[in-house]
Amino acid sequence: MLRNFLKNNNLAKAIYFRVAFILNHEFRLSDLKNIFWYFENYFKIKKTFNSNFITFKFFPCLNDKTSLTPMDPVYFFQDTWMARKIFELKPKYHFDVGSSAKTIGILSQFVPITMVDIRPLPLELPNLNFIKGSILDLPFEDNSIDSISSLCVVEHIGLGRYGDPIDSLGSEKSILELKRVLSIGGVILFSVPVDSSNTVYFNAHRAFTRDYILSLFHDFELLEEKYQYGYELIDNFVPERGFGTGLFMFKKLM
Structure with a gap:
């Protein structure tokens, strides 16, 4: 299902492989929700972008929205x-x-x-x-x-x-x-x-x-x-x- 979706959607395919590369781990279907969350927030921050910062780079951190502080x-x-x-x-x-x-x-x-x-x-x-x-x-x-x-x-x-x-x-x-x-x-x-x-x-x-x-x-x-x-x-x-x-x-x- 995911493979067919990516095959027919070039933007989604680009996002998928870009984020998977950055994360450097085996990509899971559950990560797809976090990708959409990431770009939703991206469009929000672009609307109110702080002009004091002249450079904007992608650095996805997709797995830090936890209910508890991660701890071993x-x-x-x-x-x-x-x-x-x-x-x-x-x-x-x-x-x-x-x-x-x-x-x-x-x-x-x-x-x-x-x-x-x-x-x-x-x-x-x-x-x-x-x-x-x-x-x-x-x-x-x-x-x-x-x-x-x-x-x-x-x-x-x-x-x-x-x-x-x-x-x-x-x-x-x-x-x-x-x-x-x-x-x-x-x-x-x-x-x-x-x-x-x-x-x-x-x-x-x-x-x-x-x-x-x-x-x-x-x-x-x-x-x-x-x-x-x-x-x-x-x-x-x-x-x-x-x-x-x-x-x-x-x-x-x-």
Whole structure:
């Protein structure tokens, strides 16, 4: 139906391919309504065009008319949780491995931070230092870091998603390396997906049970835990709720 409409209407065909190209995604029939909305507003603004602006260019933004502010609850909850904990702990210096660069950049304006990632950071900020490195071989001495974080990173290691080698024990090896560099009495802020059973969602990520995470940190003290399920952040792991995100603060004992 849409194909026949475009075939017989040159203007509509031009609009279709122009907007599809700009959006750079697979075009959906539901987008057609937004195209008509776009040009309806275009003709309205042309009637009252501000003459102080001498150039007018097309830049369609067709999918922003949402009823709620778009938000990824995983990153919203875990990043704000980490920010609160860092402000409470007040470390003199903080290290991060692979977490959201945007969040780490913001936090670095309050606490000096060194960020480690396999992918170089193309931007620079005061108080933000970057080191290219792998979570499987961190460029730090044993027991040398007092405050470290790694949010939603460990679950990806060894699944090849980011071009890394396949390793069925990638998550476990990553945790051992984070534990190695943390000083005695030091604190780690850590998050991974949780589920009712240890599960591999190949090649996106793994999910873990609470018991398994605690077993991997058996020699650490659990200071705080939170769990994100949908648009809620709660204090308890609820296996019946299925997939979620666990947020953990651990202290190294020995």
